[in-house]
Amino acid sequence: MVGKTIKKYWPIFLLPTAAAFCIGFLWPFLWGIYLSFCQFTTVNKVNFVGFSNYAKILADSTFSHAFWLTVLFAVLSSILINVIAFLIALALTKGIRGTNTFRTVFFMPNLIGGIVLGYIWQTLLNGILMSMGQPLLALSAKNGFWGMIILLCWQQIGYMMIIYIAGLSNVPGDLIEAAMVDGANRLQTLFRIKIPMIMSSVTICTFLTLTNGFKMFDQNLSLTGGDPKKATQLLALNIYDTFYARSGPQWKGIGQAKAVVFFLIVVIIALAQLRVTSSREVQQ
Amino acid sequence: MKKKTAFLTVFFTFLSIVWIYPIVTILLNSLKDTKSITTKDVFNLPTSATFAGLSNYVESVTGMSFLKSFFFSLLISVTSVLLILLCCSMAAWYVVRVNSTIAKIFYYLCIFSMVVPFQMVMFTLATTADRLKLNTPYNICVIYLGFGAGLAVFMFTGFVKSIPLEIEEAAMIDGCSPLQTYFNVLIPILKPTIISTAILETMWVWNDYLLPTLVLDIKKYRTIPMAIQYFRGSYGTVNMGAMMASIMIDIIPIIIMYLVCQRYIIEGVIAGAVKG
Numbered sequence: 022m023v024g025k026t027i028k029k030y031w032p033i034f035l036l037p038t039a040a041a042f043c044i045g046f047l048w049p050f051l052w053g054i055y056l057s058f059c060q061f062t063t064v065n066k067v068n069f070v071g072f073s074n075y076a077k078i079l080a081d082s083t084f085s086h087a088f089w090l091t092v093l094f095a096v097l098s099s100i101l102i103n104v105i106a107f108l109i110a111l112a113l114t115k116g117i118r119g120t121n122t123f124r125t126v127f128f129m130p131n132l133i134g135g136i137v138l139g140y141i142w143q144t145l146l147n148g149i150l151m152s153m154g155q156p157l158l159a160l161s162a163k164n165g166f167w168g169m170i171i172l173l174c175w176q177q178i179g180y181m182m183i184i185y186i187a188g189l190s191n192v193p194g195d196l197i198e199a200a201m202v203d204g205a206n207r208l209q210t211l212f213r214i215k216i217p218m219i220m221s222s223v224t225i226c227t228f229l230t231l232t233n234g235f236k237m238f239d240q241n242l243s244l245t246g247g248d249p250k251k252a253t254q255l256l257a258l259n260i261y262d263t264f265y266a267r268s269g270p271q272w273k274g275i276g277q278a279k280a281v282v283f284f285l286i287v288v289i290i291a292l293a294q295l296r297v298t299s300s301r302e303v304q305q
Numbered sequence: 306m307k308k309k310t311a312f313l314t315v316f317f318t319f320l321s322i323v324w325i326y327p328i329v330t331i332l333l334n335s336l337k338d339t340k341s342i343t344t345k346d347v348f349n350l351p352t353s354a355t356f357a358g359l360s361n362y363v364e365s366v367t368g369m370s371f372l373k374s375f376f377f378s379l380l381i382s383v384t385s386v387l388l389i390l391l392c393c394s395m396a397a398w399y400v401v402r403v404n405s406t407i408a409k410i411f412y413y414l415c416i417f418s419m420v421v422p423f424q425m426v427m428f429t430l431a432t433t434a435d436r437l438k439l440n441t442p443y444n445i446c447v448i449y450l451g452f453g454a455g456l457a458v459f460m461f462t463g464f465v466k467s468i469p470l471e472i473e474e475a476a477m478i479d480g481c482s483p484l485q486t487y488f489n490v491l492i493p494i495l496k497p498t499i500i501s502t503a504i505l506e507t508m509w510v511w512n513d514y515l516l517p518t519l520v521l522d523i524k525k526y527r528t529i530p531m532a533i534q535y536f537r538g539s540y541g542t543v544n545m546g547a548m549m550a551s552i553m554i555d556i557i558p559i560i561i562m563y564l565v566c567q568r569y570i571i572e573g574v575i576a577g578a579v580k581g
Contacts, residue, residue: 023473024402027483031399034483038396038454039411044437045451046418049429056429064432112317117310119317125567126321132559132570134512136530137552140537144334144549145327148347157344175327180574187575225578236422239514243534260424261515277428284425291420 057278062270074278077271083251084279087259094166094255095234098173102230103223106178110185111211124186128179135239142172143244158245162252165245169253172240177233181226188222189215228294235287256283328556335361335553339546361546362554371551374532377442381517381528382510385449389457389506390499392450397461398491402473412462418455423515426452431519442526445517449510457502460577464498465491501573504566511559529555 027034057074061067078084109127113120130138146168147157158165192215200210216223238257241247247254247262254262260283263276333350334342338357341349349355365371400408430448434440439447472494476486492499514530521528527535533551537543563570 023470023477023486024404026477027399028403028405030483031403034395034399034487035408035411038392038450038458041392041447041451042411042415042418042454043451044433044439045430045448046421046426046454047414049426049433050418050421052429052433053426064429112313115310115313117313117317119314123317123321124571125564126324128571129325129560129563132508132563133556134514134530136512136514136534137555140533140548140552141327141331144347145330147344148330151344152348175324183571183574184578229578238424239512239530242514243537257422257424261427264428273428280422280425280427284421287422288420 053277054281056274057281058274059277060271060274062273070274074271074274075282077275078279078282081263081275083254083259083262086251087254087256090166090254091235091256094169094237095231098170098177098234099227099230101170102174102177102181103226105174106181106226107185107223109178110182110189111215113182114186114189124179124182127182130176131180133176135237136243138172138176139240139243142168142175146171159248162249165248165253168244169237169241169255172244173234173237176240177230181230184222184226185219188219192218224294224297228291231290231294232287235290256286331549331552331556335546335549337546339544342545342549357546361550364544365547365550365554371529371532371554374527374529375554377526378511378528378530381442381445381449382507384443385446385453385510386503386506388446388450389453390503393454393457393502394461394492394495394499395487396454397458397465398487400458401462401465402470412458415455415458418452419459423452427515427519430516434520440520440522442521442528445520448516448520452516453506453509456577457506460498460502460505461495464495468494497572498576500569501576504570504573505577 056064056067058069058071059067060070060074109123113123133141143158146164150157150164155161156164158168196214196218197210200214205213236257237255238261241253241255241258242261245253247258251259251262256279260276260279263272263279330347334347336357336359337351337355339361341351341355351357396411400412430452434445434448439445468491473486473490476490477483481489512530513528514534517526517528518531518534521531523531523535529551533548533555536551537548
């Protein structure tokens with residue numbers, strides 16, 4: 022009955038969101054796929070060129086460099102963030118004094134935007150590097166890369182910690198007690214009880230950190246800007262750079278094609294994730 | 306056992322200090338005069354010779370027209386988040402209760418949109434916004450509604466599904482129109498989800514850099530992230546004092562808001578993560 026009544030009201034309930042969704046997502050998305058097969062500088066002059074943009078990606082060495090750097094970055098940052106966040110969460114569920122304050126402090130960086138984060142860390146890391154007599158962030162690809170790792174850890178450990186704390190506090194206490202009574206030591210309860218019980222949190226956090234690492238843009242732009250010589254460019258910044266910083270009629274089409282490839286990579290990660298999650302749900 | 310927890314407290318106190326140290330460094334530097342903020346002297350505390358009081362803040366607010374940026378950021382965040390909350394909760398209610406083919410297609414498209422990276426649509430989205438004249442801070446909220454709908458519709462449908470149908474039926478039998486039912490019955494029940502969604506969307510819109518940069522005219526309208534990037538990214542000598550002060554002006558409201566509604570923010574994050 023409710024469904025039938027509000028069905029007639031679709032111009033009020035559904036139309037605004039659906040229309041905005043078409044303007045803000047659906048149409049740009051479909052148009053973007055089409056443009057990836059075209060050569061264009063403005064949208065008024067578009068030539069269909071088939072797959073040649075995709076072929077040119079392979080010849081663009083900056084893309085493959087950015088791709089492998091992003092893979093390394095996403096995997097490394099995701100491992101570091103998850104391990105540290107989990108250890109902190111484990112300690113903060115033991116009821117030590119000051120738990121709430123610590124939780125508040127660790128979570129805070131998450132609220133700061135990527136651009137501002139980049140400049141905070143640029144100031145700080147350059148100061149540290151200089152006092153160590155090392156090349157500054159913009160001059161050394163290695164330092165730039167580790168700078169981004171440190172930045173992302175600082176930003177996201179708190180977020181993942183919150184999710185792990187929520188997961189750990191849902192583990193029933195009698196389960197752990199039973200294990201203790203049966204003679205399990207601390208490590209055994211950790212690996213046999215706690216970690217299996219919070220597998221869903223682990224899945225969520227791995228997914229979030231991996232995709233965040235892959236999609237990272239603002240922090241990359243403000244911390245290193247891709248310097249030196251595009252050596253610290255991650256995929257998202259590489260696409261942006263192809264679009265807006267290169268002159269030549271072919272680059273916009275190539276940029277759009279790169280964006281489609283980027284999108285497919287992210288979808289593959291998401292689907293793989295979904296499969297892992299659902300297979301685990303069957304087991305439980 | 307006692308000894309061990311005491312050790313952990315000491316350890317985490319130390320770690321917490323390390324954690325907030327970057328922000329403290331920026332704060333201290335924002336109080337120094339511009340000449341004393343160099344890469345070499347970043348860690349020096351302000352002394353009586355280098356202490357500049359609030360002059361950097363004054364300069365940041367006046368010289369960079371930072372108040373204007375603050376106003377635009379606030380305007381865009383408030384209008385976008387309110388619009389997203391209103392429209393998406395309505396759409397979610399429609400999707401769950403009507404459950405027609407179109408509603409289902411719309412729902413799955415929303416979920417799909419959450420996976421798509423922004424670079425995929427950035428060029429075409431900016432062009433579309435330009436053509437439709439949705440390129441001012443006063444109506445960019447429509448674009449945010451479109452691009453942010455995915456998460457919001459997803460969160461709201463998850464919650465609406467758990468509301469028993471009988472409540473709405475009773476309201477309608479008592480003579481409520483669909484709009485009355487929505488505002489008087491549904492909104493109060495949805496309140497926790499509204500708060501969670503509001504927090505997640507505010508965090509996104511307030512800090513967003515690329516979308517407003519591509520859509521708005523940077524000469525006329527700058528949000529705070531745009532102003533900071535424009536300021537720093539432009540060549541020539543950078544006024545480091547004003548830069549540090551601008552960063553603090555961006556962070557301070559966030560920290561205050563965080564300390565005031567910490568509970569909701571953390572609950573919102575958990576709700577978003579568990580569902581997302």
